[in-house]
Amino acid sequence: MADSTLDRFDRAILAILQEDNTTPQRRIGELVHLSTAAVQRRIRRLEQTGVIQANTAQLDPARLGRAITLIVEISVESERLDLLDATRARLAAAPEVQQCYYVTGASDFVLIVTVTTMAEYQALTRRLFFADGNVKSFRTHVVMDRIKTGTRIPVD
Amino acid sequence: MADSTLDRFDRAILAILQEDNTTPQRRIGELVHLSTAAVQRRIRRLEQTGVIQANTAQLDPARLGRAITLIVEISVESERLDLLDATRARLAAAPEVQQCYYVTGASDFVLIVTVTTMAEYQALTRRLFFADGNVKSFRTHVVMDRIKTGTRIPVD
């Protein structure tokens, strides 16, 4: 899982798949100037070596009733490893928690949360924050506009 | 693009595609108890109506050299609409900015940024924050652990 340097072909393929992984391999081959077989083998290698972690559909949260997005900063009481790990596991397990980062700075965790109603969020805070003895405080930002979302990263 | 209520079949299909959109329609049909043709037509409708916004490969940032993730909170001087829009556009256009939210609370924008080196981040702050007259201040959290990432949302 170490080196496997990516050449410009790999990067070009990744750039395409990152935008639309339903692009036919034949089309990718035309774009990057390789045969479909070569494209196919490179994609398989990228998947097996973990460069490509998953192939997923991006859904519109609003259309699924989850119109509210929140960003939450959490501060913990103690940085003791076992307590941190417990909190970490609890946060990651919650389906409403879309993303969770352990960070430096004023807070310890930053979450991105999606809910259908503020009542649901209130319930979540009770279940996830107040019930967790190690959560000292949390600060909530309500998202008014999701200007840019996704997991796209530059490939060059 | 309005109603188009999602029944339990749609939701079951979305749950699968959100995990792995390379799952064959035949397999999806078995799982949700529909014919492949029905699955195929539903997926097409979900794509056309925008419930499915994109089909993308999820890449490992570390394997592409972007080992550093940062979360940045930005406060602006003025909430004047034209100034806000200019800042918003500038932030969204930066490829290093993976996600960008306009939020309530102590800060105005929250960004998720990926870079290869801290020097690159420093350059980004100059280009994006210091050069923008309307950015009053920003606070940076360095991500030590990406506990949970992605765009997965509950479908039920």
Add this chain to the structure above:
DNA sequence: GCCTCGATGCAACATTGTTGCAGGATCATC
């Protein structure tokens, strides 16, 4: 009860993905 509308399953068909094989480039070794 009859009609329309929308969705379904089946089956033929089109497209796309996969694999075996032979050949070409690169690199270390001699």
Add this chain to the structure above:
DNA sequence: GATGATCCTGCAACAATGTTGCATCGAGGC
């Protein structure tokens, strides 16, 4: 500088998957 090993390529046959036409079924309105 030749030699062989290794890796990657393209081509072509093949397998798997996606797509569409058609007949049928069920729900709701008249």
